[in-house]
Amino acid sequence: MPTTARSEPQDPNEAARAVRAEWRTRQLLTAAARLMERDGFHGVSMQALADEAAVSVGLIYRYFGNKDELLLAVIINVLNAFASQVPTAIEAAGDDPVERIAAAFRAHCEVIDEHRHAAVLTYRESGTLSPEGRNKIKQMEVDTSEPLRTAIRSGVESGHLVDVDVQLATHNFLLMAHGWALKHWHLERTLQFEDYVAKQTALMLSALLEPERRHQYEHLLTTR
Amino acid sequence: MPTTARSEPQDPNEAARAVRAEWRTRQLLTAAARLMERDGFHGVSMQALADEAAVSVGLIYRYFGNKDELLLAVIINVLNAFASQVPTAIEAAGDDPVERIAAAFRAHCEVIDEHRHAAVLTYRESGTLSPEGRNKIKQMEVDTSEPLRTAIRSGVESGHLVDVDVQLATHNFLLMAHGWALKHWHLERTLQFEDYVAKQTALMLSALLEPERRHQYEHLLTTR
Amino acid sequence: MPTTARSEPQDPNEAARAVRAEWRTRQLLTAAARLMERDGFHGVSMQALADEAAVSVGLIYRYFGNKDELLLAVIINVLNAFASQVPTAIEAAGDDPVERIAAAFRAHCEVIDEHRHAAVLTYRESGTLSPEGRNKIKQMEVDTSEPLRTAIRSGVESGHLVDVDVQLATHNFLLMAHGWALKHWHLERTLQFEDYVAKQTALMLSALLEPERRHQYEHLLTTR
Amino acid sequence: MPTTARSEPQDPNEAARAVRAEWRTRQLLTAAARLMERDGFHGVSMQALADEAAVSVGLIYRYFGNKDELLLAVIINVLNAFASQVPTAIEAAGDDPVERIAAAFRAHCEVIDEHRHAAVLTYRESGTLSPEGRNKIKQMEVDTSEPLRTAIRSGVESGHLVDVDVQLATHNFLLMAHGWALKHWHLERTLQFEDYVAKQTALMLSALLEPERRHQYEHLLTTR
DNA sequence: CATGAATGAGCGTTCATTCAT
DNA sequence: AATGAATGAACGCTCATTCAT
Incomplete structure (x- = not known):
């Protein structure tokens, strides 16, 4: 665990992570929009969304509260x-x-x-x-x-x-x-x-x- | 005790019941519309609707399947x-x-x-x-x-x-x-x-x- | 309200009533047996029984607690x-x-x-x-x-x-x-x-x- | 960390999960049989069954539709x-x-x-x-x-x-x-x-x- | 980072029972 | 005697959310 403050998010790992996160977010947003239009907000379960986006339920909660x-x-x-x-x-x-x-x-x-x-x-x-x-x-x-x-x-x-x-x-x-x-x-x-x-x-x-x-x-x- | 001959098959009891039923229906419809606009269809529970209309949950099902x-x-x-x-x-x-x-x-x-x-x-x-x-x-x-x-x-x-x-x-x-x-x-x-x-x-x-x-x-x- | 004790249920009205009650009981028992065999005890609602016996729900409770x-x-x-x-x-x-x-x-x-x-x-x-x-x-x-x-x-x-x-x-x-x-x-x-x-x-x-x-x-x- | 090569497609995690699932199924089946004999199918609520098996209601539905x-x-x-x-x-x-x-x-x-x-x-x-x-x-x-x-x-x-x-x-x-x-x-x-x-x-x-x-x-x- | 088993509050619905008429 | 409108507790079931792994 690094104790030095870093003002620049220049770590290549961190950059990769950010890209990954961005990609995940977009993937989830798209899947959510698609399902919600068809079935309505209440008609879409988190499980269904996870299936559509091919991730686990738990993961959704890492990106959206x-x-x-x-x-x-x-x-x-x-x-x-x-x-x-x-x-x-x-x-x-x-x-x-x-x-x-x-x-x-x-x-x-x-x-x-x-x-x-x-x-x-x-x-x-x-x-x-x-x-x-x-x-x-x-x-x-x-x-x-x-x-x-x-x-x-x-x-x-x-x-x-x-x-x-x-x-x-x-x-x-x-x-x-x-x-x-x-x-x-x-x-x-x-x-x-x-x-x-x-x-x-x-x-x-x-x-x-x-x-x-x-x-x-x-x-x-x-x-x- | 009716003294007038009636050719219509209208039992006064039945008529009264119909009026009552009509009134209930309207009462429920109004309450439902009000609540549903505010909270959306899924946001309104049958219990909440019953409370709003001041009837019991069970009664709603007598009027709407x-x-x-x-x-x-x-x-x-x-x-x-x-x-x-x-x-x-x-x-x-x-x-x-x-x-x-x-x-x-x-x-x-x-x-x-x-x-x-x-x-x-x-x-x-x-x-x-x-x-x-x-x-x-x-x-x-x-x-x-x-x-x-x-x-x-x-x-x-x-x-x-x-x-x-x-x-x-x-x-x-x-x-x-x-x-x-x-x-x-x-x-x-x-x-x-x-x-x-x-x-x-x-x-x-x-x-x-x-x-x-x-x-x-x-x-x-x-x-x- | 008669105050004299009657040991004999000889009032013709009462007799008629008893016959009627007996008939009702039998009617309900038969209907209940028929429905319950087909649908099981829990599968038969009092309403369904009332319909089968062509009486009202309330009446059943006059004959069976x-x-x-x-x-x-x-x-x-x-x-x-x-x-x-x-x-x-x-x-x-x-x-x-x-x-x-x-x-x-x-x-x-x-x-x-x-x-x-x-x-x-x-x-x-x-x-x-x-x-x-x-x-x-x-x-x-x-x-x-x-x-x-x-x-x-x-x-x-x-x-x-x-x-x-x-x-x-x-x-x-x-x-x-x-x-x-x-x-x-x-x-x-x-x-x-x-x-x-x-x-x-x-x-x-x-x-x-x-x-x-x-x-x-x-x-x-x-x-x- | 397994060091032996395994030709079977058996992920140890998956195997453990299967064992666990099997155990749960048996646990629920046993509890259900016990309660249902005593109180009949309709006499046993899912909540009672959950209590008997010491799990939550929801979990039962993971194993039985x-x-x-x-x-x-x-x-x-x-x-x-x-x-x-x-x-x-x-x-x-x-x-x-x-x-x-x-x-x-x-x-x-x-x-x-x-x-x-x-x-x-x-x-x-x-x-x-x-x-x-x-x-x-x-x-x-x-x-x-x-x-x-x-x-x-x-x-x-x-x-x-x-x-x-x-x-x-x-x-x-x-x-x-x-x-x-x-x-x-x-x-x-x-x-x-x-x-x-x-x-x-x-x-x-x-x-x-x-x-x-x-x-x-x-x-x-x-x-x- | 990622999983999915586990939770439990809350839902829609039913139905035995009561009671004013 | 007879009705059926009205009640409300209890049911089966779902699903957002958590957390040990």
């Missing part, structure tokens, strides 16, 4: 994806306020599509979490939707959009993005992701765009 | 409210296609507001149901949204609305109606029901209305 | 049949000791065949009874087998039978009689009641009869 | 004892058909005496089992009684026994063997195992033996 923390981690994992992908997508869209809104919405939809397994958990199982967990999620949801909200606010302020309730517009975009995950039976099973995004973008923009700006965004308003 | 059936009944109860309230509201709106759509949307929102406790369960807990239960719900959701869908289709066919994907438009209206129940933390807590309905109606109509028809519906498009 | 008492009554009902049928059959067989034994065995078998439903309960469910109940049954079993035991003892004392252990011989006859009720899968399903009785009688007598007496009982020793 | 399976296992355990002990005893008896029958009967009685707790369950609780379980038991009972049946058939065919119904004779021997477990109150409490076996053997053989063979088997026909 308890089952609730695991759920929290799964949800946070999705929210982190928003935090990392949405701003990037917005920046890549350039300076045009409307293009940035469209890009933000598309990015939200893409994250949800990629994490379809876990995305529904946000709706379905958030009530299961501890108050602290719920607050954390709540804060993260506010944070991750901030770029979209900001883009909309900029659109209004720049005069590209009509004077709409920014909060409500954000809410609607998010609703539509999550609507893809809920992918309700109302929705034709034949409706593809690209169609969904394009059509919903067109619909929202045709309501939000200042009439005299519409001709600039024909490519967003037409869906063939 | 098991916990799943109780959830099913709670959900069906909401869907029945749609089935009874939405068509009425549409008829009361007269013959104008756009007014009928607005009335249908408002009716959906009202039912959800009245059953706010139970409405979220449709989203959150439908995965818990048996396949048969889920199919029944699915069919009922399709059926109860049919009046709205028909109203939108009529609007398109009469030329009041632009040529939009009817299915998707329905999906969006429903999403917005349920959005009131999910009433996400994104939504200002100060936004009142009337505001929500009016603003969402205005938003959707401003996207769907044929431009030359817009002036007829200023009262729906303006939200003060 | 509780479920255990009902089981006791069903078993006692069979034992009473032994007590009434076996001595009669023995007397009808005349004075010959061997004929009396054969008649006693046949009578035991007949009672078991007639009450096949309830007879198995003696074996299967006697452990369920209260100690007092079990003692009562035990005593009744000893009492009802007494005539058979006495017949065997007479046979030994009169020199018709070899000097066998009377207790054990009785045990064996009873075992064989109950063997018909248990009617194990070992037993060919084609073996009829008459065959069973005749063959078992022949077997036991061929072991018990004094050799020089055998020719007198050819009709009991031959089974075609 | 449910309560019914446990009962099945207890019964099968006895039947396996027949399957292993009866044929051995018969072979040890040599070639004489009558000696083989006597040995088979004695072996049946011995197994029942050793498993007195569990033996009664075959009679009392077989109705509790699932149809599949019952069929399995039925088949095993037929199989385990086959050696005895074969021995009797050989006795008849070799002319040692009179021309008796083999099936029925088997049934009677089995009935007598189980009679020791039921050990009815009719039976003197002072009758010892050896007496019982000897006397019952003598009784059956005196009925089944060809008269001219009897003198060869005086040691089986005399009981003290």
